[in-house]
Amino acid sequence: MIIGxxxxxxxxRRIADVIDRHGERFLDRIFTATERSKAEGRANTVETYAKRFAAKEACSKALGTGLRxxxxxxxxxxxxxxxxxxxxKLTGGALTRLQAITPPGCEARIDVSLTDEGPTAQAIVIISAVPARGEIR
Ligand SMILES: CC(C)(COP(=O)(O)OP(=O)(O)OC[C@H]1O[C@@H](n2cnc3c(N)ncnc32)[C@H](O)[C@@H]1OP(=O)(O)O)[C@@H](O)C(=O)NCCC(=O)NCCS
Incomplete structure (x- = not known):
């Protein structure tokens, strides 16, 4: 069942500009260590960051809160x-919200689709409630 x-x-280009202006401070505030090593290890570093930035906004909408x-x-x-x-992978307040919207006896599955083309990056996030592993017979 889809719950978000x-x-x-x-x-x-906007992400490239923010990285130019704020560098480490922006990257450290927004991205996890896993995202940073993925982006920094690729030739298309900025596109990789932009897709993940879009994923965070999409996920915050799927959670129903926005970044609030x-x-x-x-x-x-x-x-x-x-x-x-x-x-x-959600942690902190996002994980708390995820747990709050997941029905009892279920666990949340998060499906993500990312793409970029030219100056545009896009993300779609679907959160589903699936039977908790212990509940599957
Ligand atoms: C929810 C949020 C992520 C929307 O992002 P946005 O880039 O401002 O706007 P978008 O065009 O991508 O999305 C807007 C749509 O999100 C949807 N939306 C708004 N609040 C939402 C919520 N709590 N849950 C799910 N969807 C929401 C609405 O449909 C809205 O369109 P509408 O008002 O025409 O119906 C935004 O409200 C938010 O929390 N932004 C934080 C931004 C921020 O901190 N920026 C700092 C930049 S470093």
Whole structure:
């Protein structure tokens, strides 16, 4: 059952500009260590950051809060599974909110789709409630 849906579009040039102006302070406030090492290890560093920035905004919409009510940027981190498929790992206030919207007896599954083309990066996030692993017979 889908319990949250969010999408976001980001201008890659805007992210490049903020990185130029604020560098480390911006990167450290917004991105997890996993996201930073993924982006810094790629040739298309800025696009990689922009897709993840969009994912955070999309995830905050899927949570129904936006970046408010104790939900912070670094609480929502994109993690690539083996083979590249992205999901999100939530911590802090974002995890608290995720737990609050997940029905009893269920666990949350977070599906993410990221893309970029030219100066645009986009993310879609779907949060589903699935039977908790212990509940599957
Ligand atoms: C929810 C949020 C992420 C929206 O992002 P945005 O870039 O301002 O605007 P977008 O165009 O991407 O999205 C707007 C849409 O989000 C949806 N939205 C707004 N609040 C929402 C919420 N709490 N939950 C889910 N969706 C929400 C609405 O449909 C809105 O469009 P509408 O008002 O026409 O219906 C934003 O309100 C927020 O929390 N922003 C934090 C921004 C911030 O801190 N910026 C600092 C920059 S470093």
């Amino acid at each position: 849906l969010g999408s976001d579009i980001v201008d890659v 009510r104790g939900v912070f940027w670094r609480d929502m981190g994109v993690v690539n599974l083996l083979g590249g498929r992205p999901t999100m």
